[in-house]
Amino acid sequence: xxxxxxxxxxxxxxxxxxxxxxxxxxxxxxxxxxxxxxxxxxxxxxxxxxxxxxxxxxxxxxxxxxxxxxxxxxxxxxxxxxxxxxxxxxxxxxxxxxx
Numbered sequence: 001x002x003x004x005x006x007x008x009x010x011x012x013x014x015x016x017x018x019x020x021x022x023x024x025x026x027x028x029x030x031x032x033x034x035x036x037x038x039x040x041x042x043x044x045x046x047x048x049x050x051x052x053x054x055x056x057x058x059x060x061x062x063x064x065x066x067x068x069x070x071x072x073x074x075x076x077x078x079x080x081x082x083x084x085x086x087x088x089x090x091x092x093x094x095x096x097x098x099x
Contacts, residue, residue: 002065004094007087010059013074017052023059027092057084 008024018033020026030052057079061068065087068079 002060002063002087004091006063007060007065007091008094010063010065012055013058016055018055023056023088023091024095026056027088027095053081053085053088054079056088057081060084060087 008022008027010023012018012020012022012026016026018026018029020029054076057066057068057076058070060066061070061076061079061084066080066084068084069077071077
């Protein structure tokens with residue numbers, strides 16, 4: 001199983017709506033966007049488009065950390081979203097741990 005540090009270091013697919021280089025970068029930009037948008041923040045479309053979870057699922061699948069299938073265009077056809085969600089939530093929580 002992947003460590004939180006490994007998950008956070010995964011490269012993000014390019015391009016992505018946040019312009020993030022890694023999963024860590026994406027999560028930080030997401031939190032900053034939440035802060036800036038305040039009550040206008042859209043959890044469904046935080047960077048203008050829906051599917052922000054799938055941006056994070058893709059690197060997990062590509063790295064082999066979660067089972068999933070990509071279609072011929074590289075989009076997610078199937079993913080173990082429960083396992084992927086658990087890994088992302090664990091990685092998020094690890095950001096709050098002191099080094």
